Amino acid sequence: MHRFADLVDQHVEELAALDTVDAGKLFLMGKMMDIPGGANLLRYYAGAADKIHGETLKMARPLHGYTLKEPVGVVGHIVPWNYPTTMFFFKVSPALAAGCTMVVKPAEQTPLSALFYAHLAKEAGIPDGVLNVVPGFGPTAGAAMASHMDVDKISFTGSTEVGRLVMQAAAMSNLKPVSLELGGKSPVIVFDDADVDMAVNLVNMATYMNKGEICVAGTRIYVQEGIYDAFVKKSVELAKKSVVGDPFNPNVHQGPQVDKDQYEKVLKYIDVGKSEGATLLTGGKPCSDKGYYIEPTIFTNVTDDMAIAQEEIFGPVMALMKFKTVEEVIQKANSTRYGLAAGVVTKNIDTMNTVSRSVRSGVVWVNCYFAFDPDAPFGGCKMSGFGKDMGTDALEKYLHTKTVVTPLYNTPWL
Amino acid sequence: MVARRAASSFLSRRGLLLPRPPADSLLRADSARRSLPGAVYRFSTAPAATADEEPIKPPVEVKYTQLLINGNFVDAASGRTFPTVDPRTGEVIARVAEGDAEDIDRAVAAARRAFDEGPWPRMTAYERCRVLLRFADLMERHNDEIAALESWDGGKPLEQSAGGEVPMAARCMRYYAGWADKIHGMVVPADGPHHVQVLREPIGVAGQIIPWNFPLLMFAWKVGPALACGNAVVLKTAEQTPLSALYVASLLHEAGLPDGVLNVVPGFGPTAGAALCSHMGVDKLAFTGSTGTGKIILELAARSNLKPVTLELGGKSPFIVMDDADVDQAVELAHRALFFNQGQCCCAGSRTFVHESVYDEFVEKSKARAQRRVVGDPFKKGVEQGPQIDGQQFKKILGYVKSGVDSGATLVTGGERVGSRGFYIQPTVFADVEDEMKIAQEEIFGPIQSILKFREVGEVVRRANATQYGLAAGVFTRSLDTANAVARALRVGTVWVNCYDVFDAAIPFGGYKMSGVGREKGAYSLGNYLQTKAVVAPLRDPAWL
Numbered sequence: 001m002h003r004f005a006d007l008v009d010q011h012v013e014e015l016a017a018l019d020t021v022d023a024g025k026l027f028l029m030g031k032m033m034d035i036p037g038g039a040n041l042l043r044y045y046a047g048a049a050d051k052i053h054g055e056t057l058k059m060a061r062p063l064h065g066y067t068l069k070e071p072v073g074v075v076g077h078i079v080p081w082n083y084p085t086t087m088f089f090f091k092v093s094p095a096l097a098a099g100c101t102m103v104v105k106p107a108e109q110t111p112l113s114a115l116f117y118a119h120l121a122k123e124a125g126i127p128d129g130v131l132n133v134v135p136g137f138g139p140t141a142g143a144a145m146a147s148h149m150d151v152d153k154i155s156f157t158g159s160t161e162v163g164r165l166v167m168q169a170a171a172m173s174n175l176k177p178v179s180l181e182l183g184g185k186s187p188v189i190v191f192d193d194a195d196v197d198m199a200v201n202l203v204n205m206a207t208y209m210n211k212g213e214i215c216v217a218g219t220r221i222y223v224q225e226g227i228y229d230a231f232v233k234k235s236v237e238l239a240k241k242s243v244v245g246d247p248f249n250p251n252v253h254q255g256p257q258v259d260k261d262q263y264e265k266v267l268k269y270i271d272v273g274k275s276e277g278a279t280l281l282t283g284g285k286p287c288s289d290k291g292y293y294i295e296p297t298i299f300t301n302v303t304d305d306m307a308i309a310q311e312e313i314f315g316p317v318m319a320l321m322k323f324k325t326v327e328e329v330i331q332k333a334n335s336t337r338y339g340l341a342a343g344v345v346t347k348n349i350d351t352m353n354t355v356s357r358s359v360r361s362g363v364v365w366v367n368c369y370f371a372f373d374p375d376a377p378f379g380g381c382k383m384s385g386f387g388k389d390m391g392t393d394a395l396e397k398y399l400h401t402k403t404v405v406t407p408l409y410n411t412p413w414l
Numbered sequence: 415m416v417a418r419r420a421a422s423s424f425l426s427r428r429g430l431l432l433p434r435p436p437a438d439s440l441l442r443a444d445s446a447r448r449s450l451p452g453a454v455y456r457f458s459t460a461p462a463a464t465a466d467e468e469p470i471k472p473p474v475e476v477k478y479t480q481l482l483i484n485g486n487f488v489d490a491a492s493g494r495t496f497p498t499v500d501p502r503t504g505e506v507i508a509r510v511a512e513g514d515a516e517d518i519d520r521a522v523a524a525a526r527r528a529f530d531e532g533p534w535p536r537m538t539a540y541e542r543c544r545v546l547l548r549f550a551d552l553m554e555r556h557n558d559e560i561a562a563l564e565s566w567d568g569g570k571p572l573e574q575s576a577g578g579e580v581p582m583a584a585r586c587m588r589y590y591a592g593w594a595d596k597i598h599g600m601v602v603p604a605d606g607p608h609h610v611q612v613l614r615e616p617i618g619v620a621g622q623i624i625p626w627n628f629p630l631l632m633f634a635w636k637v638g639p640a641l642a643c644g645n646a647v648v649l650k651t652a653e654q655t656p657l658s659a660l661y662v663a664s665l666l667h668e669a670g671l672p673d674g675v676l677n678v679v680p681g682f683g684p685t686a687g688a689a690l691c692s693h694m695g696v697d698k699l700a701f702t703g704s705t706g707t708g709k710i711i712l713e714l715a716a717r718s719n720l721k722p723v724t725l726e727l728g729g730k731s732p733f734i735v736m737d738d739a740d741v742d743q744a745v746e747l748a749h750r751a752l753f754f755n756q757g758q759c760c761c762a763g764s765r766t767f768v769h770e771s772v773y774d775e776f777v778e779k780s781k782a783r784a785q786r787r788v789v790g791d792p793f794k795k796g797v798e799q800g801p802q803i804d805g806q807q808f809k810k811i812l813g814y815v816k817s818g819v820d821s822g823a824t825l826v827t828g829g830e831r832v833g834s835r836g837f838y839i840q841p842t843v844f845a846d847v848e849d850e851m852k853i854a855q856e857e858i859f860g861p862i863q864s865i866l867k868f869r870e871v872g873e874v875v876r877r878a879n880a881t882q883y884g885l886a887a888g889v890f891t892r893s894l895d896t897a898n899a900v901a902r903a904l905r906v907g908t909v910w911v912n913c914y915d916v917f918d919a920a921i922p923f924g925g926y927k928m929s930g931v932g933r934e935k936g937a938y939s940l941g942n943y944l945q946t947k948a949v950v951a952p953l954r955d956p957a958w959l
Contacts, residue, residue, distance in 0.1 A: 002547070040540060047543065047592020050920060051937065064898050330957075350954045353609050358957040374540070375595050392596060410899045 001046035004124035005039040022110040024255040026247045038089040044374035045097035065405045071099035072400045073152030076145040080158045081107035082213040090389040098398035103132045111135035147173040157181040179387025179397050183312040184340030187333040188218035191346035192226030199345045200234040206369040212316040216341035221320045222329050228322045236282045239296040244287045256292040263292035266315030273308040330358045339382035343369050469502045470793035474562035476508045478660035484524035485673030491516040501569035501801040502836040510656045513681035515689035521677035522695045525619040525646035528674030535644040539595035546591035548669035553584040567655045569800040571792045583634035589919035590638035607953040614944040616644035618697035621690040625703045626652035627758040633659050635934050643943040648677045656680035692718040702726040724932030728857040729885030732878035733763030736891035737771045744890040745779040751914040757861040761886035766865045767874050773867050777845045781826045784841040801837040808837035811860030818844045818853040875903045884926030888914045
């Protein structure tokens, strides 16, 4: 796995270019962050491979008991198109470390880097058959994998709708355990003791990073009334300054949406927002008639029951809302079916402690956002899914605990 | 020469006085032959002794002989040097700077600065991991040079250092590199509305004192976890074997270790060692060596600043062969358990308890195996046993031979010096050893196997435990239940069942009782180099508790 990571580092430019061409991702980001991040994750799990521990147990009878953590077997990974490299390594690294073998089905929109990684894996010495990559479509290849009687585990990242189908297929076939990392409608809560400029920048990044095509995008922005007006003004200014264009250009902030379907879906949500009565403050239109570029968009006067406040748009669309009290905003933050991420911007230690425990989400980022780390487990709750990627927790998905028990005779202690 | 003749006449007298089993007739025949000149290695059928041939020139140059402080190789403050000796010949390999209290002061100051102000604890754990991984790669690249230094300085067979120990040391570093970014504390439930986080922090400056029997491996076992946890280190090497640590420390710096994070001070125990133990600026002490010295170490730590101490000390580890054991396998493993590394292992299986039903067969086969053991120049291919580390150990071991004979044990084979140069001793086996004999109680640290007879499980467990030591044990049996019961009954830190000396990186190692305090290797070593801090804050209106 270390050799694999070294090879990834050596081919960083080619790999970044593949993801840019396939998914419209910023080339510079790929080169500086995504691809090295993949290698980092490989190394993290390479270092974990020899640290998977069972336990000797404290039995209530004269029995010697211990647990073995065994690799679960053949894993099916279904990888989405928004972060082809990152998602590939999120899944493949812990599964390899756990000793499993796997079949990866990359998204039909972005199969290229996965195939390159498979080639590097072979070069690194990973034996044939351990890491298989099958490009294809969900209803065919994906469904086949989810229903396969010889697949021991499915790990899926994608939309909530498809996640449901995967889980159904798993249940109808061989009851293979499933882990799902699904959509989100993550709130970012900005308290009035926050530094407004810092908060505006944080929120801008939270909503528009990767053209809004991130499961953890912070798209419901709750700003406390004390700083609301200043915040709105500065957010609009910042959104207007954003450079949308060719992702190979290092000066560009935002590339195109991944394909026509996504592009049209985002534009439709913008129309819905307008018809629901929200106020469009900036953006809302395509940037040009070629490609799938959409302006960074901000709505205000959004109410929590609107579609643009409840449903995942997966595009550069921000819903800005005002709140008064902590109790109120906690309730609002929890008022969707999702529970993936949440951001909190405040200097106050009590606010931070209260809100982080009260918000129903898999990760809470305080005074930061997208603070992913190889050692930090990541995954949602409610309809954002279950099961963790990253951290030592991720290994659990690919392990099965077996308990071994035998009687003890003449033992001096129990 | 004189000692040998005295011993041989004594032995022949014994042989003549009492009726003995066949083993002794061989003894008597040989004592007659003993007066012939030129017969150097009488008991062995192995190829002619290489001990008296010209020693092979080690394929390595000694490049580093100074102290390593704050990233620089420097002379000792006093300018003094001491010789490190080739145990094949007693000749000096090189003169090495001799660190004393002032050098320890300088080294600790450098480590303090590196920890309190320098980049090492402040960089991400991932970056520390990369440094350690690069170091492991460099060790592999220079495997043969390092191994040659190790064998030259310490007398262990080159095949052992090149094929075993250097790769194991690199493996150990990689194991700990992988822990660096996975050091977790707990978030624990309070009994009231409080948010509680437990942080595991690097402990600071670790003083480490390592022995001469496995210089490089002991370096890895200590430096690996200490650095992985983000600490700075002052390492005092054994005066008998200062060379390999200096060399690999230079590689660590090449791998990107910042100055002052690892300081290496060669020197002697009563001077440099004591200074390190007593230093008020050292936060933690780790020592591997004899039990006697371990006591001094602990005392000095207590008298100075109560720095926490882990000790890996001596042993008199039992190797128990049950009646259902595979005898051939048991003989081979018991042989290796004792004779490995010239018998110079803290966990050597130095009391071989054999069930009476297989005893005679076991003794015969052990004798044959010992006689087959190839003793000679560690740089020669096929050699299993090199010289003992130095004259002091050499004399001590021969003293134990005499003690064994004097106390009435049966000298089955060996007992004498090999060759006339260096510190080679014949693989020696005593049978009919009794628990009260000195050779059954005291740690010999040499190639002397002691075989004792037992009748039943309860008895052997009691006798195995009847020692102040408690480092390791071997249990040879096919029975699952016996293995489980005996493994739990033995008061030792490691029980090897149907195997011995398995030292994989994740397996914790250490002693009960006077064999030591604390554990090395595995996840268990991390705790030695971390401090635990609880951070508690009140919760207002918690959604859950």
